[in-house]
Structure formats: C-alpha cells, structure tokens
Amino acid sequence: MRKLTVFIPVLLVAVFALGACNGTAAKQNEGEPVAASKPAKEKYAIDITRDxxxxxxLDYTKGQENMKYLGDKPAIVDFWASWCAPCRIASPILEELAKEYDGKIYVYKVNTQTEQQISAELGIQSIPTFIFFPMNGKPFATSGIAQTPEETKKMFKEIIEKELLKSK
Known part of the structure; x- marks a missing residue:
C-alpha cells in the first residue's frame, strides 16, 4: 500500500506535465517571423580530404618524378587532431592568417582522425605537422608550434612572407 501512495502522486505529476506539453507554444508563434540566428562564422581555412x-x-600516387604542386597559390596544409593541444593553439592562428592572406595563399586542414590514409601515406608521425607548398621550389614540412601563440603566429608569418610569397 505504501508503494501505491508514492506511485500515484508521481503518476499524476507526470500526466499533468505531459498534458502541458501539447504544442500550444509552437502554435503561438505560427505566422510570426522568427528572429534570425547569428550567421555562421566565415571560415577561411579549408577542411580537405585525401581525394x-x-x-x-599534390598527386603523390603517380611516382616521385611526376610530383608537382597543383595549386594556383602557395599553400599551407595543417595535419591536426581534436585531442591535440598544440593543434588547438595553431588552429585559430592559421584561421586568422588565412583571412589576413586571403587571395594570396591557401590554408588547408587535414583531420588526421578522419583522414588516416593520407596521414599514413605521407608519413605524418607527429601532430601538428605543417606542409608548406611554395609556387616555385620544393614543399617542406615542420612539426610542432613555438612556445607561445604570439611566437607561433610570428613563425607562420615569417614562413609565409619569406618562403611562400617571395618573388617568383
């Protein structure tokens, strides 16, 4: 009997709560304009796949002698993962630089968790790894970031200015 006296009030509360959720709130707004949500933040860095x-x-599947950068602007390719603390520091810096150098360079991002094949094929063993593709000259790579976000941004800017955007 004691269980029944506890169960009945709980059941009544549940019935009344469900009855209150009959969708009248949604009908009240029917026909009214909905406030626009914040526009999505524009991204300048581009998430890419192996394809x-x-x-x-770069099509590295055709052999060493046929490897040539295929882009029309210099590029940085960032190999990253969501669990990687240095990657989380580098990501907003690269996004900022992609915006600053928009139209002059590409900043691409490869998620090593979802794009494991390309990471393995390119021999990516530590992250973050950055591969730089100048228009002339050979691609080169670096791993890791500087000691502070400011030094990291300075490091990237120097590479962009001295290596990627140097006169052709």
Missing amino acids: FFLTKI
Missing part, C-alpha cells in the same frame, strides 16, 4: 589533396594539391 581533394590528390586532385588539387
């Missing part, structure tokens, strides 16, 4: 890499950046 994109092979068709737009």
Whole structure:
C-alpha cells in the first residue's frame, strides 16, 4: 500500500506535465517571423580530404618524378587532431592568417582522425605537422608550434612572407 501512495502522486505529476506539453507554444508563434540566428562564422581555412589533396594539391600516387604542386597559390596544409593541444593553439592562428592572406595563399586542414590514409601515406608521425607548398621550389614540412601563440603566429608569418610569397 505504501508503494501505491508514492506511485500515484508521481503518476499524476507526470500526466499533468505531459498534458502541458501539447504544442500550444509552437502554435503561438505560427505566422510570426522568427528572429534570425547569428550567421555562421566565415571560415577561411579549408577542411580537405585525401581525394581533394590528390586532385588539387599534390598527386603523390603517380611516382616521385611526376610530383608537382597543383595549386594556383602557395599553400599551407595543417595535419591536426581534436585531442591535440598544440593543434588547438595553431588552429585559430592559421584561421586568422588565412583571412589576413586571403587571395594570396591557401590554408588547408587535414583531420588526421578522419583522414588516416593520407596521414599514413605521407608519413605524418607527429601532430601538428605543417606542409608548406611554395609556387616555385620544393614543399617542406615542420612539426610542432613555438612556445607561445604570439611566437607561433610570428613563425607562420615569417614562413609565409619569406618562403611562400617571395618573388617568383
């Protein structure tokens, strides 16, 4: 009997709560304009896949002698993962630089958790790894970031200015 006296009030509360959720709130707004949500933040760095890499950046499957950068602007390719603390520091810096140098360079991002094949094929063993593709000259790579976000941004800017955007 004691269980029943506890169960009945709980059941009544549940019935009344469910009855209150009959959708009248949604009907009240019917026909009224909905406030616009914040526009999505514009991204300048581009998330890419292995297929994109092979068709737009470098097709390394055709052999060493046929490897040539396929892009029309210099590029940085960032190999990252969500669990990587240095990657989380570098990501907003690269996004900022992609915006600053918009139209002059590309900043691409490869998620090593979802794009494991390309990471393995390119021998990416530590992250973050950055591969730089100048228009003339050979691609080169670096791993890791500087000691502070400010030094990291300075490091990237120096590479962009001295290596990627140097006169052709």
